[in-house]
Amino acid sequence: GESVGLHLPTLSVQEGDNSIINCAYSNSASDYFIWYKQESGKGPQFIIDIRSNMDKRQGQRVTVLLNKTVKHLSLQIAATQPGDSAVYFCAEPRGYGQNFVFGPGTRLSVLP
């Protein structure tokens, strides 16, 4: 069936470096994607979204890239900080009700 998934389950980066978190999706008809951040013991928090008519969208220290040709999303975090340590999920809407399918997540660890 259709699914949203991630290439790497864990990612460790040095504080100050840039982080790139990847996500592969299989539903070519998906027109919208969201990245969520989930800190330990908390619910997911919206970071940034992108529609399928865009290739790139920038937020504060974060950029999402969408490559529809290979059905791939990435989340780039600039100057990674200790507070960025969390699990990051990509998600796409499914069905009439705009509920979401979440990928399995990538755990980002920021090293001092």
Added chain:
Amino acid sequence: EAEVAQSPRYKITEKSQAVAFWCDPISGHATLYWYRQILGQGPELLVQFQDESVVDDSQLPKDRFSAERLKGVDSTLKIQPAELGDSAMYLCASSLALGSYEQYFGPGTRLTVT
């Protein structure tokens, strides 16, 4: 800043017992979601409400799970009887309307079934 409230934050119960979780969405949010998140995985939708009506409960195990949102505001998710495999985080989220993609999640209820 308005937040989604959930209680309890932690629950330990024995298998075959009944357990209930409560969620109070952000004021004015018409759409409410219940998700189950198994450790190390992404959230999976259990049920979605628009006001007091169920929009999608296709993934709710209806033999043991039930959910209600009687007045279209707060919601209760119940499991009876609980099984060992129900141990997970139960997340509630809300959004402004059915067509609104941005969901706001509560802190979750961590359920452990022994």
